[in-house]
Amino acid sequence: xxxxxxxxxxxxxxxxxxxxxxxxxxxxxxxxxxxxxxxxxxxxxxxxxxxxxxxxxxxxxxxxxxxxxxxxxxxxxxxxxxxxxxxxxxxxxxxxxxxxxxxxxxxxxxxxxxx
Amino acid sequence: xxxxxxxxxxxxxxxxxxxxxxxxxxxxxxxxxxxxxxxxxxxxxxxxxxxxxxxxxxxxxxxxxxxxxxxxxxxxxxxxxxxxxxxxxxxxxxxxxxxxxxxxxxxxx
Numbered sequence: 001x002x003x004x005x006x007x008x009x010x011x012x013x014x015x016x017x018x019x020x021x022x023x024x025x026x027x028x029x030x031x032x033x034x035x036x037x038x039x040x041x042x043x044x045x046x047x048x049x050x051x052x053x054x055x056x057x058x059x060x061x062x063x064x065x066x067x068x069x070x071x072x073x074x075x076x077x078x079x080x081x082x083x084x085x086x087x088x089x090x091x092x093x094x095x096x097x098x099x100x101x102x103x104x105x106x107x108x109x110x111x112x113x114x115x
Numbered sequence: 116x117x118x119x120x121x122x123x124x125x126x127x128x129x130x131x132x133x134x135x136x137x138x139x140x141x142x143x144x145x146x147x148x149x150x151x152x153x154x155x156x157x158x159x160x161x162x163x164x165x166x167x168x169x170x171x172x173x174x175x176x177x178x179x180x181x182x183x184x185x186x187x188x189x190x191x192x193x194x195x196x197x198x199x200x201x202x203x204x205x206x207x208x209x210x211x212x213x214x215x216x217x218x219x220x221x222x223x224x
Contacts, residue, residue, distance in 0.1 A: 043203075050209050056209070090158065102205040102212060
């Protein structure tokens with residue numbers, strides 16, 4: 001079955017460490033997105049990518065980095081520069097054009113806790 | 116940037132009750148989405164609509180483009196409907212959706 005796989009589901013990090021969250025999709029979607037979810041807040045866009053080897057900053061990109069070397073993969077690195085990284089991170093994908101554009105398929109999420 | 120407001124923030128109801136969740140937005144959109152997030156965190160898309168009304172099982176979504184308002188209704192609610200319901204809008208841009216904060220629904224047996 002097609003879908004999005006995020007890993008790890010839970011991750012603990014010490015302050016000052018970089019961590020990378022994995023996102024893989026087999027839906028043949030061009031567009032991929034990373035969102036951050038905090039209690040009581042809506043999902044906020046960190047980075048998005050419309051095609052391989054291209055990505056754009058979202059609303060809260062500071063302290064994060066991404067790469068898009070393959071269509072299926074869009075890993076997110078939470079760097080030590082991110083001041084408050086404890087959050088729930090969601091990866092999503094969609095087609096880039098047509099009826100399915102902006103109909104997002106979500107991964108199950110990764111919960112990052114900084115100790 | 117679009118502002119998406121949902122109400123109520125929290126809703127507790129008894130099994131069988133008719134549920135209404137509201138969503139309003141500030142700027143014209145190309146489509147509005149209703150999403151469901153279960154306690155484990157995964158999100159699924161329920162509806163995408165740009166006009167009128169859509170129905171799927173016990174769920175009904177309506178949108179009034181002129182008033183910039185949408186409602187999600189659940190008929191004959193059941194404890195398994197307990198979840199966070201999220202409204203999101205798309206403006207047709209490449210950056211995807213703008214999300215509301217969600218409505219936390221609990222259906223008690």
